[in-house]
Structure formats: C-alpha cells, structure tokens
Amino acid sequence: MNSKDSLIGIVGLGYVGLPLGLQFARSGVNVLGLDIDSSKVDSINAGKSYIHHIDAESIAAQLDAGRLTASTDFSRVAECEAVLICVPSPLNKNREPDISYILKTGEAIAPHLKPGTLVVLESTTYPGTTDEDLRAVLEAGSGMTAGKDFHLAFSPEREDPGNPDSLVAKIPKVVGGLTPACLEKTQALYGQAVEKVVPVSSCRAAEATKLLENIFRSVNIALVNELKVVYDAMDIDVWEVIEAAKTKPFGYMPFYPGPGLGGHCIPIDPFYLTWKAREYGQATRFIELAGEINTSMPQHVVNKVAEALNGVKKPLNGSKILLVGLAYKANVDDDRESPTYVLMDLLSAAGAEVSYFDPYVPVIRPTREHAHWEGKKSVAWDKETIASFDAAIISTAHANVDHQQLVDWSKLVIDTRNATVNCRDRETVVKA
CATH class of the missing domain: 3.40.50.720 (NAD(P)-binding Rossmann-like Domain)
Incomplete structure (x- = not known):
C-alpha cells in the first residue's frame, strides 16, 4: 500500500469521496473515482467542480499530473489495490437505516475484486454493517473470504464543509479492520494521505466512534x-x-x-x-x-x-x-x-x-x-x-x-x- 504506482478506487464522488480522492492524489497516489452519475464523472474528467468549496483548479491539477481519473465502469475495480466506499447512508421514510447504497456498491464491486484487495467502508452506519452486511455481499459476489483472501475495514469520514481550516490531510483518521492484517494494510493506505491514523480494535469500534461523534x-x-x-x-x-x-x-x-x-x-x-x-x-x-x-x-x-x-x-x-x-x-x-x-x-x-x-x-x-x-x-x-x-x-x-x-x-x-x-x-x- 505504500507504492505510489498502485491505484486506489473511490466509489461515490460526492462531498466525502471527491475531497478524499483529491487528497490521495495530492499525496502522489493514483486515484480512480467511480460513480453511477455520469455527469459527475464527466465533470471531473473535464477538470470541473460541482461542489462549491472545491475549486476546479484542484481537480485539473491532479488530472494534469495523471493521478486522477473518473469512470462509471465498475469493472475497473480489478485494477485497484484498494477500494473506498463513500456512498450515501440515509434513513428511509420510517426513519430506519437504509444501507441499500452500501450493499448495491458491494454487489457492483465484488465480482471484480482480486486477491489481496483492500475494501474500506467510509459511509456512516450502525456497528456490524461492515463485518456482517457488507462482508456477506462481498464474499457472495467474489467467491473469496474476507480477512483471508481480501482485506476489509471501516474508516469513518470526517468532513467539515465550509470550514477553510478543515483539511483532509490534517483530520486524524480512525481505522478499524476485520483482522490485524486488515488493520495493518488500512493504516498503510491512509498513512500515505493523512498526517495521523488512529487504529481501533475492530470495524465495529470504528463504526461506533463515528456515531458517538455525531450523537454528542x-x-x-x-x-x-x-x-x-x-x-x-x-x-x-x-x-x-x-x-x-x-x-x-x-x-x-x-x-x-x-x-x-x-x-x-x-x-x-x-x-x-x-x-x-x-x-x-x-x-x-x-x-x-x-x-x-x-x-x-x-x-x-x-x-x-x-x-x-x-x-x-x-x-x-x-x-x-x-x-x-x-x-x-x-x-x-x-x-x-x-x-x-x-x-x-x-x-x-x-x-x-x-x-x-x-x-x-x-x-x-x-x-x-x-x-x-x-x-x-x-x-x-x-x-x-x-x-x-x-x-x-x-x-x-x-x-x-x-x-x-x-x-x-x-x-x-x-x-x-x-x-x-x-x-x-x-x-x-x-x-x-
């Protein structure tokens, strides 16, 4: 994960995924942005921004450096050493968790995972989503076993839009892995792009950390x-x-x-x-x-x-x-x-x-x-x-x-x- 020649994929190019992808690219990591919204993909590939607090120059600079590209083709996950999932996790009309976007993303990337790939969920959710729900979808679609054939982890997004002092690189990154090896690889991944990585004992502890922050x-x-x-x-x-x-x-x-x-x-x-x-x-x-x-x-x-x-x-x-x-x-x-x-x-x-x-x-x-x-x-x-x-x-x-x-x-x-x-x-x- 410390190789600057590796490629990481980021699924979901919204308010979380795009800033994260830009930070990895600025750190010298090659980034593939994936989204089902072709307008976002086209904007990024044209060096344009669709989020107010992200300037187009930041996107264009990484495009010109060859460290950023975007696509709607999820089969390109096969090229990636790691895949970060940054998709919505809303509530349904009954005010109950809707993790359908997470599970559909898992279904879309699972057939294209190769042995050794790291999958990290960043979408906020309840404890158990990563090691139960997402894991089941990934294992069923890939035919591999999490923690053995591929790595799985959770790292909650921490964004403060509109705050010019809130920089992705300077916000400590909490990470929790399914196994010690998963955690080690996740720390190595984020260590390339952020100044401080904070490991916790499990995916569930990382999921609970994000909930505590916002419940507070x-x-x-x-x-x-x-x-x-x-x-x-x-x-x-x-x-x-x-x-x-x-x-x-x-x-x-x-x-x-x-x-x-x-x-x-x-x-x-x-x-x-x-x-x-x-x-x-x-x-x-x-x-x-x-x-x-x-x-x-x-x-x-x-x-x-x-x-x-x-x-x-x-x-x-x-x-x-x-x-x-x-x-x-x-x-x-x-x-x-x-x-x-x-x-x-x-x-x-x-x-x-x-x-x-x-x-x-x-x-x-x-x-x-x-x-x-x-x-x-x-x-x-x-x-x-x-x-x-x-x-x-x-x-x-x-x-x-x-x-x-x-x-x-x-x-x-x-x-x-x-x-x-x-x-x-x-x-x-x-x-x-």
Whole structure:
C-alpha cells in the first residue's frame, strides 16, 4: 500500500469521496473515482467542480499530473489495490437505516475484486454493517473470504464543509479492520494521505466512534435548542448567555441553537444507533429525546413567525414568506436534510406563499424527501424583491449575504441564527 504506482478506487464522488480522492492524489497516489452519475464523472474528467468549496483548479491539477481519473465502469475495480466506499447512508421514510447504497456498491464491486484487495467502508452506519452486511455481499459476489483472501475495514469520514481550516490531510483518521492484517494494510493506505491514523480494535469500534461523534453534537444542540425556548419565555437572549458561558476556559464547549438539524450526519446518525440498539434490547432514551427536541424546532420557528405577523395584524395564511438560506450550513451548497425544507413545508401547509434566497443554491435540485420543491429558483437579491415579502426568515447565515440590507429592506425579519446581532435598526427583528 505504500507504492505510489498502485491505484486506489473511490466509489461515490460526492462531498466525502471527491475531497478524499483529491487528497490521495495530492499525496502522489493514483486515484480512480467511480460513480453511477455520469455527469459527475464527466465533470471531473473535464477538470470541473460541482461542489462549491472545491475549486476546479484542484481537480485539473491532479488530472494534469495523471493521478486522477473518473469512470462509471465498475469493472475497473480489478485494477485497484484498494477500494473506498463513500456512498450515501440515509434513513428511509420510517426513519430506519437504509444501507441499500452500501450493499448495491458491494454487489457492483465484488465480482471484480482480486486477491489481496483492500475494501474500506467510509459511509456512516450502525456497528456490524461492515463485518456482517457488507462482508456477506462481498464474499457472495467474489467467491473469496474476507480477512483471508481480501482485506476489509471501516474508516469513518470526517468532513467539515465550509470550514477553510478543515483539511483532509490534517483530520486524524480512525481505522478499524476485520483482522490485524486488515488493520495493518488500512493504516498503510491512509498513512500515505493523512498526517495521523488512529487504529481501533475492530470495524465495529470504528463504526461506533463515528456515531458517538455525531450523537454528542445532536444531544448538545438539543440542549441549547431547549434552553432557547425556556430562556425566550423568561425574556433572556440565549445567544448572549452562550457568548458569556464560552469565556469559561474549562468544562464548557459552546453549541448553538437553530431552526433544526441539517446535513448528512447529525440528523441521521443517532437513529442508526437507536435502531441497532433495539436488536440488543437496549433503550436509547437520551438520544431519542434529543431527536424529539431538534425535530420540533422548525415548528417553533413557524410559531414565532405567526406571532410576529399577528403583531402587525397580518395572518400567516396568505402571507408571502422568504427563507434566507437553503443550504443546511453556512457557506456551503449542501442542502441535504436542510431544516429550511421543513420550514417551507410547514409554512406552505399553513397557507403561506413561500420563496427562498440562497447564493449557493440557485435552483433546488432533486432530493429524496422534498421532491415537490424541485426546480424552484432562488429569488433575486434587491430591495424591490425583498421588500415585497411580509416576512423574511434567516434559516442559514451565509457570510456573503448582507444581513444589514435584509433588515433595511424587510418589513419583518425572523432571525434563527443570531445573524442580525450587529445590525442597526433592529426594531423589526424577532429572534426565533
């Protein structure tokens, strides 16, 4: 695995797979990106980027160096020394784990595995997915035995999109192998591209590590979301309290409230563990309570909007509402699991006319959960357009959005992100 002449394959060229592939290529490793989406493959091979925070120059440089190529042909797995699986792992309509993308990927690559190949799953999932579910598919399709004829491991992705200080090379990589030999080969693989590799005892320990990281965030976000509601009833600004609390140099870590959870990790990962825990007769009450609090936040925001409109003798039914920010997180174009979609659904169900503005998402792309909004376009950012709405809700606080202009132009602003804290003339701003 330390040979720069070897080729590694990365299946899934999205927000995880593409940055990872670029980092391996920058480290001198030859990378083959594999995806069923031909548009992504064509973009990479043309030196273009389809993810906002990844510049085209980074892709073009690795193409020119001959260290990166992309394909839809999964038979090319036969050329690879290692295959990293970076595909989605969503929840189904019943909020249960959907590992179909992982298993279908396993079925696609299994016939082309050669003896000695390393397969690493990076998709977030419940403990046991790698050494039970994926292993079974790979062994059935290849006719080989994991840990004997080919290597198998899990290494959870760790991405922080929109954070310029978050570099793949500098984020420690947790790895767990099916056998000691699998672990050794996985450490050698990632050691070529990242500064620190953290080995754990098994695939399950690595899977559990990723879940703990995101459950920790989910629970603490739920705490401040609950406090936001409690302190609001006491006429206390929770944002002011958090700023004061974080001056304590020990025993405290700041988390911030919002209109709900978004992204591919925090809204989903905790439910992977709650589902798997039931198999062992274990309750996860703390995690489930946090989920209840976080999923109630969009309705809290809608209630605040209705109250604010009532204050100016305007009903929510029939009002024109603008959502400012569609991406789940500031300064990215990733709208997966965005709470803004939930807000749009709730407001629309209440009879409001809903629009949105987001410089990173000019048109709503196809989504599994909110297909009915597909094709809707971001409104223009100008005084006449913004002033035409009865209320504007800041659901994501992008740095390149002028929130002072929003306050100046809007009849009413409902701020869920504390984005207007430094704005002038905030008489029309309501915190939610």
